[in-house]
Amino acid sequence: MLRFVAHRVILTVPMLVLLSIGIFLMLHLAPGDVVTLLLPEDLQNPQVARDLRHQLGLDQPLYVQYWRWVTHAARGDLGYSYRSRAYVGPEVAARIPVTFELTALAMAGAVAAALPLGVIGALRRNTTVDALISGFAALGLAMPAFWLGVLLILLFAVNLHWLPPSGYAPPGQGIGANLRPMILPTVTLGIPYAAVVLRFVRLSVLDVVEADYVRTARAKGVGRWRVIVWHVLRGALIPIITVVALETGRLLGGAVVTETIFSLPGVGRLAVDSVLSRDLPILQAVTLFMALALIAANFAADVLYAWADPRVKYQ
C-alpha cells in the first residue's frame, strides 16, 4: 500500500511541473503590458516603465522569470495583487474555508440523497419510481446551476422569506447563523452533482445485483435488506467512492458560479472578481488552488480505490 502511494506521488510530479509552467504562463499570455496596467495614468512614461520592468524582473529571460516564480510560489509567495497591492497568498487563503465548507456540505448532502435514490432506482428498475428518479437526474444535469439558484432565491427568499438570499456568517458567530445562509447555495451546488452520482450509483448497483455472490447470499436465505446493504452496496461502493472523488471538479467549478450568485466570499467569487478587475496575480493563484485541489481529489480517489479493492496491484 505504501509503495502504491509512493508510486502515485512520483507520478504526480511531472504533472505539477507542467501545471506550474501553465500557471506561470497565464500572466505572459495575457494581451497588453503588465507594466502599463500597473502604472497610474500620470506615471505612464517610458523611463518609469523601464525601471518598473527591471524592478519586477520582467526584463529577464522567460526561464529565469519562471524559476523565480516557482521558487517563490513553493514558499507560498505568489506575488502582489494588482488592485489591493497586498500579498496574493493570504488573500486567497482567507477565502478557502468558505469554499471548503460549501463544497463539503454540497458533497455530503448530494451523496446522502443520491445513494438511497440510486439504489432504489436500480432495485426497482424499469418501474415508474425508477423513471421518476432518472428523470430527476436528467433534469438536475440540464438545469444550469445559476438558474436553479435564481429560482431558489425567488421562492425561498423573495416570496416566502424563509431564508436569506445571500450573505455569509463565519462559524464564529454560531453554527445556526453560519449554516442558514448556506442552505440555498448547498442545494444549488449539490443538485447537479447529486444527479451525476445518482446515475452512477444506479448503474453500479445494477452491475452488482446480478453478480453470483449476491445470488448465493439470497439462496442461502439472507434477508432482503441485509443482502442490499452488506452485499450489493458493498460491492458497488468502490466505483461509487471513485466517482464521488473524481467529480470534485464539478463541485469546485460549480462553486465559482454558486458563490457569485449568493455573494459568498469564497475562492470562486474571488476568481470572477479578479477577472472583472483584470487582477491577474489573484486569478493565477485561484487557478493554481483549484487545480491543486482537483489533483489532490484525484489522488485520494486512486488511493481509496486501491485501498478498497484488493485486486488493484500496488505497483
Place this chain on the structure above:
Amino acid sequence: MGIARRTARYRLVVWGGTIAAGVAAAVLIGPALDRVPPDAVHVAAMMRPPSPAWPLGTDDLGRDILSRLLTGGRVSLGVGLAATIAAAGVGVPAGLLSGFWRAWVDTALMRLMDLLFSFPTMALAVAIVGVLGPSLRDAILAIAVVAMPRFARLVRGQVLALREQDFIEAARAIGVPAGGIIRRHVLPNLLGLIVIEGTLTVSFGILTEASLSFLGLGVQPPAASWGSMLRYGYPFLDQAPWISIVPGIAIMVTILGLNLLGDGIRDLLDPRLRR
C-alpha cells in the same frame, strides 16, 4: 437490454431529437417571423408579464422577451456549435495521432490532456477568459479548450482498440499507407462516437457559455445570449421574475433535449447496458 427497455430508450432519443430540432428551428426561423425587433424599446410597456400582446412579457426597457429569446438563442446555440467544431477539430486529430503512432507524440499529447483535465472545467474556462479578456470569441475559445481533451481521449482509446483488429492489420499487410488506413478504416468506425460526443459537447458548450455570460464573462452588451439575459433580469427578480425565468427555461429545455439525444444513442450502442 430487454425489448421494453430498448423501446423506452428509443422513445427518449426521439423526444430528445425532437426537442433539439425544435429549438434549432425556432432559433433559425423565429427571428425572421417575429413582429417586434429584439432591441426595440417600448416605453409604454415596461416589465409587462406574459400576455397575448407580449407572449413572454417585456423587460425593464419594454423590450419584447420573445424576440430577444429567439435572437439570443442564435448566440447560445452558435457558441455551443462553434466551440464543439473547434474542440473536435483539434481533439480528434490529436487522438488519432496519439493512438495511431504512439511513441513520444502519444506521451506528449496525453500529458497535455492530463494537464487540461487537472483543472475544474468551469475554473479553467474562467481563467482562460480572464487571461484573454471577456468577449464572445474568447468564451468560445475557452469552451473549446476545455472540451477538446474529451475528444482526444475518446478517439485515442478507440484507435488503440481498433488498431489491434484484424481488418486494420490486413490493410497494413497489403501496404495501405497510414493515411489511407486512418481515412478508410479508422475514421468511419469512429464517426458514430464522435457524433455522440459532439452532441453532448454542444450541450456542455451552451451550458458553459450561459454560465460565463451569467458571470459577465461571456457575451458583452448590447449583444445578448440566454445566459446574459438571465443575468440582466437578476436585479428585477422580485418585480419581474419572467425576465430571468424565460431564458432559464430555454437553456434547460435545450440542454435536456441534447442530453437525451446524446445519452440515449450512447446507451443504445453501449453493449454493457444490453441486458
